[in-house]
């Protein structure tokens with residue numbers, strides 16, 4: 403029997419048709435959760451994720467919504483509640499980069515990254531929290547709900563040339579912790595995962611050639627780039643009752659990237 407700690411729970415993963423979100427959706431499905439695969443572009447990719455979850459014996463549906471648009475987010479959650487009656491797990495994964503030297507960065511690049519990475523988290527977490535509070539604790543889990551934010555090592559590590567992205571992830575840390583404090587009395591657990599370098603389309607140039615990969619690995623004491631499954635497995639744990647006493651934390655899943663690797667040999 404596979405270990406299915408999330409049996410019967412209803413999950414929504416934003417940006418689940420690519421990269422980490424896709425890996426997370428598949429792991430949640432394998433752990434017994436029903437999964438909403440949110441996407442904003444590439445319907446085919448979202449349907450392929452749904453198909454794989456269903457083929458492996460799980461349940462999933464795809465719902466299109468831009469997480470930075472209030473009306474679309476509200477409509478997505480209403481559709482999910484209509485289909486499945488509520489929500490137990492939200493994974494706020496959707497995110498993007500629009501990199502530029504600071505003095506060249508346009509207001510559009512700044513606003514776009516903050517709108518998806520931070521406002522998207524706010525809109526989805528608010529919709530989920532309202533429903534989780536209404537539901538309260540049921541037999542399905544010790545918590546009334548679990549909210550997991552896909553942050554980054556860049557909520558800690560400053561990142562020149564990516565000031566908008568690093569600011570969004572730094573903001574996500576305070577967002578997550580303040581929300582964890584506010585929602586704990588409602589028995590809603592709020593935590594983040596901080597991925598290091600995970601090979602996905604967002605950072606393809608950093609790993610697709612042997613030279614780039616070797617240079618990237620210098621930043622990773624454990625000596626390998628991560629895969630979406632590394633994040634999916636930790637998401638399952640954080641969403642399960644095995645993590646029932648974890649509240650307001652970021653779990654770095656980074657092969658040691660946040661350990662100041664340049665200090666390994668002197669300093």
Ligand code: NAD
Pocket residue numbers: 416417418419420421422423440441442443467468469470495496497498518552553554555596597598599600601602603604605
């Ligand atoms: P990715 O580009 O493969 O996936 C990002 C997903 O977000 C895509 O499905 C995209 O369509 C979706 N998305 C973008 N804008 C959206 C919107 N407005 N509404 C709904 N969905 C939207 O990249 P990824 O690496 O899988 O990134 C996933 C998350 O992990 C991001 O939040 C990213 O910041 C974070 N992260 C990634 C890494 C890494 O090394 N890959 C490291 C740290 C953090």
